[in-house]
Amino acid sequence: MADDLRPLMPGQLLARGVCRHLLSHDFVTVEELTPERGLRVDVMALGRKGEIWVVECKSSRADFASDRKWQNYLPFCDRFFWAVDEDFPVELLPEETGLIIADAYDAEIVRMAPEDKLPPARRKAMVAKFARHAALRAQLARDPGVSLSSA
């Protein structure tokens, strides 16, 4: 299969590898979900038992340094990870977060994130949000003529 990476930005390439790898852990994923206004996570993953993980993908030191929002994602997930490439200076990353080393093709969980379980009502709301986000993307893919103006 042709493998045309040109339209993707560096962070999106990492996200692609992350999503492929998380599937092998039986987590399905969406990209660029908005948990609430003003926030957008790179990858949100959903496990078989309703576990919700967030993965922020950082393609460079500058990309990481400019991130002022990551702690705002913590209330929306059970575990939080960074995904970076193998050349990233990982000592910059905060402790008490997970670490995934990724490229465009695959990834590996190097340090499991600590778990801080979502309250049940928040989990229910996030699974519903995840479902809506994923279904809209899948519908757009199978029917490019759909109008999302009413969605």
Next chain:
Amino acid sequence: MADDLRPLMPGQLLARGVCRHLLSHDFVTVEELTPERGLRVDVMALGRKGEIWVVECKSSRADFASDRKWQNYLPFCDRFFWAVDEDFPVELLPEETGLIIADAYDAEIVRMAPEDKLPPARRKAMVAKFARHAALRAQLARDPGVSLSSA
């Protein structure tokens, strides 16, 4: 936008119009979801409050007559609808079900289905199943190179 309908079967064309219309009711949709082994619904829709609707799309009298499974879908939804085109003999359809008249481009709910609310545990399981189904389809669309063998 080019509108190439050739790869879709008659029932899938109805499903496309149904999914477009349900979005205007703020329901997101997936096609061909398997609620349990041996069953596959044409369209499953998810509303803002977690409502789950199933829509079976029948392109002809013969297509309807050969359906032996529709009552098995009832335990997996709050409301059950048929979707048919405007030439379908709707008097064949069982009472106490919803009716949607559809074509490939849009649809209309002609008769609202009666509501038979899912138990909370079943609803939770179906929302999770819907989320997984939708996310896998969306991932395949954005990354055709992904392997679903482990999913």
